Amino acid sequence: MEENRYPKAFSTWSSFTSSFQYESVSSPSDKNSSQVELVERRGLVEEAKASSRKYQNPHSCFRAAQGFDPDEDVYPSQTDTLSDSQVQEDGENRLEGRPWQVGISTRFPIISFVCLLVILSSMTGLIVVLLISDGKNTETWDSRTVNIANHHRKWTVSVNTWIAVLNFIMGKALAVMFAEAVALSWWVSALKGQTLECLHFQWEVGQSVLKILLKRRFWGWVCVASIAFTAFSGLEALLQTASSPTTSLSSYNTSMTATLANALPAGFSGVIASWGHDAFGVEYYTPIFVEVLQNYTVQSRIRLDLDGCPSTPNAWCAINVPGVGFQYTCTAGRNGTDYARISAEHPVGPESTLFQVNFQQGAWSILLRASWKDAPGSTGPVIANRNCTLTPALVEYPANVTQQTVTLESPTSTVTWTSNSTDFGNDTLSVDKVLQVLPMLDYDKTQEANSFPQPGSHSTLGGISLALSRLFDSSISAQFDPTNNGARLSLQGSFIAPYAQFAQGTANTGIMNNTFSSPMDQLLTNIRDIMFRSSIAIAQHNITDYVLSNGLTTEEFQSSAVPAQPYTGPAAYFIYETVYKTNKAILGVGIGLMLLAILAILPLYRGFWRLGRKVSLSPLEVAKALHYSTIITDSRTASRETHSVLDAKDRSDRLPQLGSNFNDDELVALLGNVKVKYGEVAPHVLGMGLDEYTDSARNGRLYH
Incomplete structure (x- = not known):
């Protein structure tokens, strides 16, 4: 036939001419009618050719190919038949296709493999970032100094930024993997043979997991993979919560340096004056000790320059520094009271001390006497007493420094009890650790030996003893007086204010049922505060020793020696x-579920080695496969005709075509049950044909 000379024209124009033709009728009685229809058909073809030339643009991509003249070439109609020999001859003479090449190495999804490596690498990087950043400062983590226009700028990439970037990379890489996996799975299903409804559902689920819910179907592994792919995005959000900023206390061991007094300067605290005829003693304080007492009274902050300790509000340093204090040697005992001892000659009982604190100066020490009634009643040993000797010593102060402000921590040692102590119970009395007992200064030895010291001369311990006495000396005493409506009370000193509480009243018979708490802990704490402030003041103000000129007590001067030196020791920051x-936990769960999501997608690649070319779900590629891809042999006439799997069944005339304005759901309802197969629909021609008319594609065979 004339038409068989142009197989390309046949394939190109068959769809166009099919809309203008009718199926021929083989009945003899309709022969004349067939001839009329043939004439009409030829006329319509000529009309279509003329219309094509009329609208042909020489600059259009639709213009006639070189060497092909629509006026000369004949456009075969769809009903023209092709014999097997003609199709075979055309396949042998006009092979211009490419071979169908299958195999693992040939069709290995290299892009998906690279994406998988990217995902695993990003996942590893994510784990490393989260583990390394754990406990790291948010301001110094991964910080870089960048020189921009000769200005150094600190550039920091936060952990959340790293997580977001790596999640973005993993998400995009997995999207590429999933898209390729869906395409491979779709074409592998088509190779095996599948209904149009199933193929359409595979494509839908690959586009959106929502289709599983809308269609209420769960067909095949593609549904699992689609859910896993969608869940992967949610896991990315979960991993954002795997790292969060929090406030943490960190400590670092280091060494720091501080300067405190390591001894008391001679004549440091008091000034001697006459308080009576030929009676001399310390009556007032040196200027530096006045400052110490004022700061103690108002509890001003103690400032210490600690070299190596940052001065920031969120940091502090702990260090044990040596300074001047006391060694405490104490005796513990108990005694009774004569409160109710009265007679006819003495109807008023003797004065009984219920609470007392007293300081006295010794040669090179300070004596502390304290007593308090700690048991109810008036008979028996109801009074506890403590007598302590305070000897100057170099002690260790545990201190915390915050922005150059010092606070003392609890002492680390206890007082030394004498062997004649009879009852100290659980009263351990914490004091600072003694590093060295300080010997009596020559200056004080000379002053002690002089019965008539020079007024205006100084005393090393005298001012401290005087201050302790004026600050803390106090007493509570009571007398039994049956002639009075209540016992006679005497309260002395301001220190007793928090202790002078009489829960049992002050009647003659009830006052002795009152008890008082021990003042010792508070006394030692206050003395400690004063001595620590003195140690810092001596170093900060460079307080020097007083020296007697040529051993004479009438002349003295200040030397240049300051009893202070820098101390460098271990500290904690x-x-x-x-x-x-x-x-x-979140990191482990997130990474584990991500790996499961990836594993859920991998089965979609099963069978990729059966494909003979690179495939996609491009509309052009799919449309090409579906376009008149089946050649059906008419059982009545033995003629062969092209047929599209999208043609409506049971429509022999196929005019008009059904479904040209149908949506996808309507098309599935119309054509969904058609079982198709992608393979060889004609010699050297691949397409999506009806399953029963389509052969499997052959490896190595050339296809147009």
Whole structure:
């Protein structure tokens, strides 16, 4: 036939001409009618050719190919038949296709493999970032100094930024993997043979997991993979919560340097004056000790320059520094009271001391006497007493320094009890550790030996003893007086204010049922505060020793020697800092579920080696496969005709075509049950044909 000379024209124009033709009728009685229809058909073809030339643009991509003249070439109609020999001859003479090449190495999805490596690498990087950043400062983590226009700028990439970037990379890489996996799975299903409804559902689920819910179907592994792919995005959000900033206390061991007094300067605290005829003693304080007492009274902050300790509000340093204090040697005992001892001659009982604190100066010490009634009643040993000797010593102060402000920590040692102590119970009395007992200064030895010291001369311990006496000397005493409506009370000193509480009243018979708490802990704490402030003041103000000129007590001067030196010792640096806290449970769950999501997608690649070319779900590629891809042999006439799997069944005339304005759901309802197969629909021609008319594609065979 004339038409068989142009197989390309046949394939190109068959769809166009099919809309203008009718099926021929083989009945003899309709022969004349067939001839009329043939004439009409030829006329319509000529009309279509003329219309094509009329609208042909020489600059259009639709213009006639070189060497092909629509006026000369004949456009075969769809009903023209092709014999097997003609199709075979055309396949042998006009092979211009490419071979169908299958195999694992040939069709290995290299893009998906690269994406998988990218995902695993990003996942590893994510784990490393989260583990390394755990406990790291948010301001110094991964910080870089960048030189921009000769200006150095600090550039920091936060952990959340790293998580977001790596999640973005993993998400995009997995999207590429999933898209390729869906395409491969779709074409592999088509190779095996599948209904149009199933193929359409595979494509829908690959586009959106929502289709599983809308269609209420769960067909095949593609549904599992689609759910896993969608869940992967949710897991990315979960991993964002795996690291969060939190306030943490960090400590670092280091060494720091501080300067405190290591001894008391001679004549440091008091000034001697006459308080009576030929009676001399310390009556007032030196200027530096006045400052110490004023700061103690108002409890002003203690300032210490601690070299090596940062001056930031969220940090502090802990160090044990040596300074001047006391060694405490104490005796513990108990005694009774004569409160109710009265007679006819003495109807008023003797004065009984219920509470007392007293300081006295010794040669090179200070004596502390304290007593308090700690048991109810008036008979028996109801009074506890403590007598302590305070000897100047170099002690160790545990201190915390915050922004150059010092606070003392609890003492680390206890007082030394004498062997004649009879009852100290659980009263351990914490004091600072003694490093060295300080010997009596020559200056004080000379002053002690002089019965008539020079007024205006100084005393090393005298001012301290005087201050302790004026600050803390106090007493509570009571007398039994049956002639009075209540016992006679006497309260002395301001220190007793928090202790002078009479819960049992002050009647003659009830006052002795009152008890008082021990003042010792508070006394030792206050003395400690004063001595620590003195140690710092001596070093900060460079207080020097007083020296007697040529051993004479009438002349003295200040030397240049300051009893203070820098001390460098081990210290701890504590800081409240904002650090990254990694939730390892969330990290483990997130990474584990991500790996499961990836594993759920991998089965979609099953069978990729059966494909003979690179495939996609491009509309052009799919449309090409579906376009008149089946050649059906008419059982009545033995003629062969092209047929599209999208043609409506049971429509022999196929005019008009059904479904040209149908949506996808309507098309599935119309054509969904058609079982198709992608393979060889004609010699050297691949397409999506009806399953029963389509052969499997052959490896190595050339196809147009």
